[in-house]
Amino acid sequence: MKLISFKQSLVAFGVLLTLGACDTDEKLEVKGDGVVLETDFYRNETEAYSGLVAAYDKVGKFAGSMETAPLLFLNSASDDFYAGGGNSGDQPGLQVASNYTVSPSNIPPAIWSNYYQGVFRCNVMIQKLPGVPMDAAKKARFMAEVKTLRAYYYFDIVRMFKNVPLILVPLSKAEVPNVLQAKPADVYAQIEKDLNEAIADLPITIPASESGRFSQGAAIALLGKVYLYDNKKAEAAAELAKVNGTPGQMSSYGYKLMPAFADLWNHANKFNTESIFEIAYSDKSNADWGNFETGNDEGNVAAQLMGMRDYARTATGVTAGLPDYINGWGFMVVTTDLANALSTDPRFASTIFDANAEKAAGRITFTDSYNETGYHFIKYAAVNADIKATNPFLNFAINTYIIRLADTYLLEAEALGGTGARAQALLDAVRARVGLPSVPVSLAAIYAERRLELAGEGHRWYDLVRTGQAASKLAFKGFTAGKNEAFPIPYSEFNNTKMVQNDQY
Template identity: 30%
Template sequence: MKNKKLLIPALMLLLASCTDDLNQIPLSSATTATFYTQTNDFIQGANAIYNDLRGYPDRQLNLSETRSDNLYAVSEGGVRDWEGINSFHKTISANPYISDAWSANYNGIYRANVLLEQLQTNGAIVTDAVLRNRLQGEARFLRAFFYFDLVRWFGKVPLIDKPVTANEAQNISRSPVADVYALILSDLQFAAANLPDTYAAADRGRPTKWAAKAAQALVHMTRSGPTYDIEGPGLGLSEWSQALTLLNEIIASGRHSFLPSYANIFSYTNENNAEVVFDIQYATGLNPVVGSTFAWLLAPDTWFQANGKAIQGGLQIRPISNDLLRSYAATDTRKAFSIQSGYVFNGVAETQSFFKKYVDLTRVPPNRVDWPINFIVYRYTDILMLKAECILRGATGGTQAEVDAIVNQVRTRAGLTPLTNVTFAQLLEERRKEFAGEGLRWHDLVRSGQVETIINAWVAAEDVQKKMQPFQKNYIIYPIPQAELDVKPGLYTQNAGY
């Protein structure tokens, strides 16, 4: 991966001097004005926003995959940070995974707001109007991306659309989810209108108009999910037709296509392939380090040691649930690619299964936080399957034949026989196997309206160690981090159930 947009000049590191949103103090007006004096400074300002995408894959694996019925991640010894996530503990407001989801997203929003303010006040410095609009489109896409991540994890969040001082931040309460969505959709609509269809090789990884449309479609679908009578991501709006229109535009563009090989989608030698609608790009061997850690996150250290590699930090196994393992047909090629079923270390056989989807053992880097593999956020198969979901949920303009064709295309690639009259339940199950280990499962369950039914049944069957707490609908979202509540007591009210 050659794109180096995650590299941040020393001056821009000032933007990341604090990780607590309420304590963030923006660059002084003098410092900011001094920095933004030429076109390249605005490009660097945009590049800085991408830095807060670096941990996005980890958040999806820690908070979505681990929360879902794909993993039965109770710890084998001691208490790991993921156990409270997996087991629906009430007392997880200080969990570092949750705190990171809040702070990293708000750091990214802050950086986007700084650039947008400078484009508004000093944008004439960028004399190329197309570039100026593109930079604004990038900033607004990323701001929407960060806010969407926050809404899915926390529901109501503070709505901040410009740089603010620490004192100002301490007077900004949480906004209704509908208001946050309004900003998200406004940003994505602007991005779709002003971002290019594609980029030259040097700028791959920046969002295109098709990435903006994909994000917009998923927002409409998420808003269409049920409310569960909580202030979470679902608003029950039934915007399936709006989403379908956007997905059809991506498909009709011809910019992306369905790869015949499942493994090639994730190959280290086939990055930026036709499946990729938007991904987070990483490089390796650079200073500062801009590699990833998500590849090994769900794989145990002893597996790497058993293969002659250094420990990575995955510690113990986060075992794949028996329910997921049993769901794969014997001929399903996705299982062998995505899942490692047992190994031997120091003469002891390990029989539990875990995700190895992103690991190429021939390409383990010297530094465990410097993996080079990109993380695909939106891929073409997902676009197709989201289209099928919209049709099955009542969107106008689609047919059952289209749904069957999409699902059977996916199944044929996986070595499975075709289905007829595919139901929503069958589609959801096919998505579970297709995107296993990619961090989509929890979001799919919530959007489907079936998270309570599926998770309660799964816990009853899977929790043989009796370590999980009963699931309740309040656990669809996470608690506000305790550190945020402590900055100014009374500013935020903790989410119900925690």
């Protein structure tokens, strides 16, 4: 079963408030099984599985929506991209992230609410699973998966918004007004607790029929990453070493760097040896504008948004073998700073398309995006052969990486303080894969390598904030130190709660 690509059920919880939970009159619609009250659900393994599918579902929002997609939002907020699009008002949630005019009234509220809906679904499962009559080993795995998912959701929430409620059980409407925010340290402690409890009950390997579910290795990698963000560097290095194994060799969890960097961006290489946790997207849901984001949003929408506007190859471009990219919407314009940083790097060709150069040579035509630089991001670029669905804009089957091995190599090297033989070997392995020579390991060298290796994959903004570089690197966009290290909590979330807004918003 592909939990993200092919839902076996549609679960509509109908939460009255993002932080709230189902009352007894809230309904669960279960495909093929009628409509039942939530209180009467989770009667058997089939229904527990449906709840598990629902808990996974919000992971797909990473690239499966528009201005509310964390991939697009975080890229826009980084120094590597401008939001782009047709004009300064196109997908305004991305524009305010890009120019740091983001506020409680203009941040896309669904970024927050999608994560908390995921948390809510996990909380329901954690509460209901113990009473479900089913195989004990399978029940333990389901519980481990929803705890890992809850950790995953909270990790993004606390990194983006910092001061957030820590909700571990479904809330009634009467309890919502008493919601308070937790200290970030307490949120990190809960994330670490969930992951440590989950790891032993997750499978070491995932069969192809279950691709997209959490494995033991993925949960360990996530835990290592969490420890690093929580400034527990020794613990982070220890966990990441389990996943990484000997640099450049196959690890005990079956992970190994792909031989060629370009192979990572061949859409056919899904769930490859470098992929630790990957989101699967589908072209089978046939989502359209009438049902988008109501349970049919299974495709990679970001791929459409990131395509060049009015892109077309001339006869010369066809002869030259230029990619047959779709006609896209022109978002995620690459900054000249990133293009210059990658200009002599072997990874440039798989990361950036130099549209201005090709246009000047008469090989393509395209329409400028807002803040056009001539450089466009292509790791997840769709081509016309990818169009399989009735409405291609919402249904591209292009997967995205959340954690891959090069990421964990560099995270471990950082956790080791950027010194020592192992940190050097981890950095060397990433560089050697693309034919680059060894450079002396240091934190600066690791940070630089992360930018070039992981460009556009949603890590850069987090990296800048974590390492204290955000104020200097993002000053040209209007970043304010002491404020923009966290995003504002949407105004809509303050109704009937005791929450307080983040500083300076």
